[in-house]
Amino acid sequence: xxxxxxxxxxxxxxxxxxxxxxxxxxxxxxxxxxxxxxxxxxxxxxxxxxxxxxxxxxxxxxxxxxxxxxxxxxxxxxxxxxxxxxxxxxxxxxxxxxxxxxxxxxxxxxxxxxxxxxxxxxxxxxxxxxxxxxxxxxxxx
Amino acid sequence: xxxxxxxxxxxxxxxxxxxxxxxxxxxxxxxxxxxxxxxxxxxxxxxxxxxxxxxxxxxxxxxxxxxxxxxxxxxxxxxxxxxxxxxxxxxxxxxxxxxxxxxxxxxxxxxxxxxxxxxxx
Numbered sequence: 001x002x003x004x005x006x007x008x009x010x011x012x013x014x015x016x017x018x019x020x021x022x023x024x025x026x027x028x029x030x031x032x033x034x035x036x037x038x039x040x041x042x043x044x045x046x047x048x049x050x051x052x053x054x055x056x057x058x059x060x061x062x063x064x065x066x067x068x069x070x071x072x073x074x075x076x077x078x079x080x081x082x083x084x085x086x087x088x089x090x091x092x093x094x095x096x097x098x099x100x101x102x103x104x105x106x107x108x109x110x111x112x113x114x115x116x117x118x119x120x121x122x123x124x125x126x127x128x129x130x131x132x133x134x135x136x137x138x139x140x141x
Numbered sequence: 142x143x144x145x146x147x148x149x150x151x152x153x154x155x156x157x158x159x160x161x162x163x164x165x166x167x168x169x170x171x172x173x174x175x176x177x178x179x180x181x182x183x184x185x186x187x188x189x190x191x192x193x194x195x196x197x198x199x200x201x202x203x204x205x206x207x208x209x210x211x212x213x214x215x216x217x218x219x220x221x222x223x224x225x226x227x228x229x230x231x232x233x234x235x236x237x238x239x240x241x242x243x244x245x246x247x248x249x250x251x252x253x254x255x256x257x258x259x260x261x262x
Binding site for chain 2: 030034037038039048051064072073075076077080082084085088094095107110113116117120124126131132
């Protein structure tokens with residue numbers, strides 16, 4: 001058996017990874033889909049509903065639903081001020097996907113940005129995921 | 142238009158995530174990931190006004206984001222919304238009463254600075 005602290009840490013790492021991956025993939029599919037849907041600026045819901053029938057948009061939205069649910073689960077035990085910087089590793093992945101899969105130009109300023117985010121994530125990763133003590137135990141323990 | 146959408150996204154994201162954190166804290170830690178237990182979690186969360194308001198705010202943010210990426214590149218849209226980082230951390234400290242030590246503050250500022258740099262060409 002692992003200690004409760006270790007178990008919490010492992011659970012937190014796994015859910016952070018799911019949150020990051022579904023976020024990056026979901027946004028990439030959505031972006032790819034929106035390029036074929038075209039400009040979407042409307043106060044009526046109909047054009048948005050029509051956009052959902054685009055297969056890229058549909059896959060993107062499904063991944064973002066998984067993102068929302070795993071993000072909610074993560075916040076049930078971890079601090080918002082922990083989850084927020086940790087999941088920003090998604091920005092680094094967007095830059096890497098842009099550079100190596102889409103062959104976009106990544107400027108020196110952007111590489112500095114990537115480095116700062118990695119440093120920030122490393123620092124926050126060394127703090128306890130939960131600092132707020134008086135939480136109720138889960139109903140499904 | 143780009144920056145109006147960015148402002149809507151930042152405000153709606155902050156409201157959505159802070160409300161989500163509040164709602165999930167009220168619910169308590171999820172331990173059991175079997176389908177039946179997750180069903181009970183879902184029905185408990187469906188009765189939480191924090192969670193419902195949070196989903197509403199995130200829907201606003203999502204549709205504004207969809208509009209934004211239909212007129213701007215993803216590599217602009219994602220980093221431009223980084224202002225929500227600072228705003229959310231302030232709410233986490235004063236509203237959610239999280240303990241934010243120097244490591245977490247420094248890390249968060251590094252991340253926010255890095256995200257802004259990503260927005261530059």
